[in-house]
Amino acid sequence: MFVSKLPPKPDFDLLAAAAPASADRRTFVLALIGNLICSWSNNESLFIYVLMILLRTDEASAAVVFATLNTTRARLDLIQRLAKIKVTDKALARSLAALVERFSDSTKVRNELNHCMFIFDSKGAITHTQSMRLMETRSSLKFGEIKPLDESRLQEMLQTTREMTKINREIWDLLPRLEAHVCGGEQPGVPRDAA
Template sequence: MAVFVSKLPPKPDFDMLAAAAPASADRRTFVLALMGNLICSWSNNESLFIYVLMILLRTDEASAAVVFATLNTTRARLDLIQRLAKIRVTDKALSKNLTALIERFSESTKVRNELNHCMFIFDSAGAITHTQSMRLMETRASLRFGEIKALDESRLQEMVRTTHEMTKINREIWDLLPRLEAHVYGVKPQGVPRDAA
C-alpha cells in the first residue's frame, strides 16, 4: 500500500507567533502602513478615472460610475478610456498627457496588485518577511505558482516610491480634468481669462 504524503504546508504555530508578535509590532505596523497608504492612493487614482470616463462619454457622474463598475477589471476600464479618447480627443498634447498618465498608473498598478494578491509570510518573531504571489507565472517552458519575494528594505523603498508616484499622478489627473472637459465640450477651461487664446 502506497504511503500518502500531504502536499499542504505545515500549519503555523499560532501560539508561538502570538507570543512573539509584540516584539515585532513596530516593524509590522510600519509595513502595513506602507501597504495601506499605497492601496489607498491607488484606489483614489482609479476612482478619478470615473471623471475622465464621464467627460469622454459626455454623461453625468452616476452614469459614468455605472459604466465604470460594470467593467470588472482596471485594465478593461482603462482600455475603454483609451478607446474613447481616440475618438473624442483631437488635441495631440492633451491626448499624449492622458496616455502618459494611464501608462504611469498602470505601472503603479503592478506594485499594488502584487501586494493585494499575495499571501504574507511571517517569521518566528511575527515579522512579515516575504510575499508569495497568488498568480500563475507562465513562460514558454513552464507554469509556476506562488513566486516568493523578500519584503526587504529595497521592496519597502519601492512601495514608498510608488506611493509618491501615485500622489503625483493624482494631482496631474486633477489638473487634466478641466482641460479635458473644455476640449471635449469645446469651451475654455475654467480659470482661463476671457482674453486668453
C-alpha cells in the same frame, strides 16, 4: 506512503508570544500597504470623471459604465479608445496617455500586494510575499513567486505611493483641460441649447 505537500502549520502560540517584538515593523509595513492601496483606489476612481468627460455624460452615468467594466484594464482600455476619437489636441492626448500608462505601472505593484499571501517569520515579522498568480512553464504550473519584503521592496512601495500622489494631482489638473477641450465649455450631459 503518502507524504503531504502542505506547508507545516504555524505555531500560533509561539507567533502570538513573539509578535509584540515585531509590532512596530509590522505596523509600518501594513501602513505602507494601506497607503499604497488607498492612493491607487483614489486614482482609479478619478477615471470616472475622465469617462464622464469623454462620454459627455453625467457623473452617475459615468459611474455606471465604470462599474459595469469589471477590471481596471477594461476601464483604461475604454478611456484610451474614447480618447483616440474625442481628444484631437495632441499634447492633451499625450498627457492623458502618459497618466494612464503611469497608473498602469502602479497597478502592477498594487496588484502584487493586494493579491498575495504574506509570509511571517517565527517572530511575527512579515518577511516575504508569495504571489497568488500561477506561473506556467512548458512542462508545469507553479504557484506564484516568493519575494522578500526587504528594505529595497519597502522603498519601492514608498516610491510607488509617491508616484500615485503625483498622478492624482496631475489627473486633477488634467480634468478641466480635458473638459474644456472635449465639451467646449458645455456641461457634460447637458445639450447646448439647454445650458
